[in-house]
Amino acid sequence: xxxxxxxxxxxxxxxxxxxxxxxxxxxxxxxxxxxxxxxxxxxxxxxxxxxxxxxxxxxxxxxxxxxxxxxxxxxxxxxxxxxxxxxxxxxxxxxxxxxxxxxxxxxxxxxxxxxxxxxxxxxxxxxxxxxxxxxxxxxxxxxxxxxxxxxxxxxxxxxxxxxxxxxxxxxxxxxxxxxxxxxxxxxxxxxxxxxxxxxxxxxxxxxxxxxxxxxxxxxxxxxxxxxxxxxxxxxxxxxxxxxxxxxxxxxxxxxxxxxxxxxxxxxxxxxxxxxxxxxxxxxxxxxx
Numbered sequence: 689x690x691x692x693x694x695x696x697x698x699x700x701x702x703x704x705x706x707x708x709x710x711x712x713x714x715x716x717x718x719x720x721x722x723x724x725x726x727x728x729x730x731x732x733x734x735x736x737x738x739x740x741x742x743x744x745x746x747x748x749x750x751x752x753x754x755x756x757x758x759x760x761x762x763x764x765x766x767x768x769x770x771x772x773x774x775x776x777x778x779x780x781x782x783x784x785x786x787x788x789x790x791x792x793x794x795x796x797x798x799x800x801x802x803x804x805x806x807x808x809x810x811x812x813x814x815x816x817x818x819x820x821x822x823x824x825x826x827x828x829x830x831x832x833x834x835x836x837x838x839x840x841x842x843x844x845x846x847x848x849x850x851x852x853x854x855x856x857x858x859x860x861x862x863x864x865x866x867x868x869x870x871x872x873x874x875x876x877x878x879x880x881x882x883x884x885x886x887x888x889x890x891x892x893x894x895x896x897x898x899x900x901x902x903x904x905x906x907x908x909x910x911x912x913x914x915x916x917x918x919x920x921x922x923x924x925x926x927x928x929x930x931x932x933x934x935x936x937x938x939x940x941x942x943x944x945x946x947x948x949x950x951x952x953x954x955x956x957x958x959x960x961x962x963x964x965x966x967x968x969x970x971x972x973x974x975x976x
Contacts, residue, residue, distance in 0.1 A: 702797055703804065705972065748761055770807065770867075772867070773799060774854075774871065775791065775872075776854075776873065779845065779848065783901075783918035787901035792839075793967055796831075798974070803831055807866070808824060808864060809825040816847055819854065822834055848919040852878045855882075855883035856882065870883065870884070870896050870897065872898065873904075874896070874943075884954055888955065894951075895956060896957065897960075898958070900960070901962060905940065913926065913927075959974055
């Protein structure tokens with residue numbers, strides 16, 4: 689159960705990461721909490737010479753007393769940051785229950801931190817057939833709603849990973865200014881490149897978070913086995929020899945490097961975890 693990973697101890701440790709997420713969300717990149725628009729918030733930005741019609745409440749009277757000239761204070765307008773979580777809900781993610789629970793708890797943990805900072809959270813659970821959503825969460829009090837949504841998701845045995853198609857369907861969504869997390873194994877039949885590029889074009893700071901089951905990293909099967917693709921149901925019989933296992937390990941490493949290289953070229957973050965990694969450590973890595 690997802691809730692079993694979201695213990696009071698885990699949530700208390702997430703509380704200590706608030707400062708880190710606040711720093712990440714308040715930078716100057718896309719998704720910044722503070723815009724460059726001049727507004728009337730409390731964060732001071734700069735001075736300029738007073739011109740007729742300026743709000744007298746913004747005049748620097750101390751400066752006038754010292755220098756005999758009128759200057760107006762400028763402030764950066766603060767805007768609520770948005771965290772968009774795009775969680776892959778396909779069969780390859782759900783085949784291993786522990787993998788799915790870990791991925792969903794990872795998403796919930798990221799949402800908890802953002803909500804703790806009064807940022808808006810949108811959660812989209814996607815597969816090749818549909819998108820399930822829980823959007824416009826704006827306070828810590830809405831965290832139980834996010835958890836209930838993740839625990840109550842409909843599971844479809846025919847759903848496949850199709851990140852490009854799924855994210856393109858979100859083009860009309862109001863994603864706001866913020867961060868988009870794609871949480872998936874990235875075993876996507878139609879790729880992932882256009883998904884990331886679309887989100888970047890919508891001024892999102894994108895992080896690709898790969899979640900695998902431990903048995904996908906180090907297979908436990910031995911001897912003669914029949915492998916069944918969790919999404920296509922295609923089968924293959926082979927003998928799990930040391931040579932086969934070595935080739936598999938190299939292929940997985942190559943795939944991870946491919947994802948990392950792509951992310952780097954497209955100004956996105958890339959992280960890869962399996963469910964043997966402590967959840968708090970994975971979240972901490974994301975916030976570095």
